Amino acid sequence: MHLAAAREPTTSRKIPPMNPSVTSGLDPHRGRTALSVNVNKIALLRNSRALDVPNLVRAATLALEAGADGITIHPRPDQRHIRAADVGDLAALMRKWPQAEFNIEGNPFHNLMAHVEAVRPHQCTFVPDSEEQSTSDHGWRFPDDVERLRPVVAAARALGVRVSLFMDPEPVAMRAARDVGADRVELYTESYARAHGTPQQAEVLAAFAAAAAAARREGLGVNAGHDLNRANLGDFLRAVPEVEEVSIGHALIADALELGLAATVRAYLACIHRAHAPAGPSR
Numbered sequence: 001m002h003l004a005a006a007r008e009p010t011t012s013r014k015i016p017p018m019n020p021s022v023t024s025g026l027d028p029h030r031g032r033t034a035l036s037v038n039v040n041k042i043a044l045l046r047n048s049r050a051l052d053v054p055n056l057v058r059a060a061t062l063a064l065e066a067g068a069d070g071i072t073i074h075p076r077p078d079q080r081h082i083r084a085a086d087v088g089d090l091a092a093l094m095r096k097w098p099q100a101e102f103n104i105e106g107n108p109f110h111n112l113m114a115h116v117e118a119v120r121p122h123q124c125t126f127v128p129d130s131e132e133q134s135t136s137d138h139g140w141r142f143p144d145d146v147e148r149l150r151p152v153v154a155a156a157r158a159l160g161v162r163v164s165l166f167m168d169p170e171p172v173a174m175r176a177a178r179d180v181g182a183d184r185v186e187l188y189t190e191s192y193a194r195a196h197g198t199p200q201q202a203e204v205l206a207a208f209a210a211a212a213a214a215a216r217r218e219g220l221g222v223n224a225g226h227d228l229n230r231a232n233l234g235d236f237l238r239a240v241p242e243v244e245e246v247s248i249g250h251a252l253i254a255d256a257l258e259l260g261l262a263a264t265v266r267a268y269l270a271c272i273h274r275a276h277a278p279a280g281p282s283r
Contacts (some may be wrong), residue, residue, distance in 0.1 A: 035272060038225075038250075041254075057090065062261045064097050069100060104124050117159060125223070126164070167186065183220065184223055186225055
């Protein structure tokens with residue numbers, strides 16, 4: 001994929017009247033699950049050389065032109081992939097795509113809140129990762145994290161930013177997530193990805209379905225992400241139809257090396273559409 005300087009979105013692109021990623025997520029008439037493309041790994045590749053190649057804004061533009069519903073970034077304090085300047089550059093791009101969502105994720109007790117205050121994304125996803133972790137590996141713990149989360153959730157919402165909390169699939173924790181002020185939860189799906197295709201798949205999926213149902217009962221929207229890919233995404237969405245948004249990065253960017261970024265985004269959207277398609281008549 002050639003990622004030169006970004007270009008303006010084409011004027012012929014039809015903007016839909018409602019995008020599920022920028023609604024409250026609680027509208028019963030909302031559309032299919034939204035796809036947010038995490039571009040961290042593109043930034044990681046760029047950072048390996050003192051060049052602006054691949055160009056992050058160009059990559060995000062290609063994903064949006066291919067039909068992605070949003071862009072996700074995770075700016076870490078060490079800037080191992082997303083750099084501080086990228087946040088502003090991508091925020092400027094997203095203003096040209098008002099029907100798409102800009103999601104910034106990370107630990108609110110590191111460097112995240114400065115970015116949230118500066119660009120006011122549609123959504124911030126609070127993740128309890130440490131600076132030493134290579135990737136996120138667990139959700140928030142309740143009641144342990146309640147008191148420190150409450151003020152940062154309130155601060156983000158006061159800026160008009162929707163707040164999603166990265167959570168393990170534990171139904172009993174969903175009321176605490178609501179009580180702390182969150183709008184949504186993002187279900188951490190690594191355990192499902194590991195179980196996919198094994199005898200444990202049905203049991204693990206049942207746990208995610210129960211957690212999603214509990215979140216909805218509490219009035220929370222439901223997102224999902226981590227290790228979702230073309231092979232396992234459809235099964236997950238059929239079992240957990242409440243999911244409003246999936247954020248996918250590592251697998252999607254890896255697939256793009258083979259298929260190209262635009263074709264890969266379309267392939268993931270096809271997985272989502274198939275998962276939401278009505279079941280055919282039985283024979």
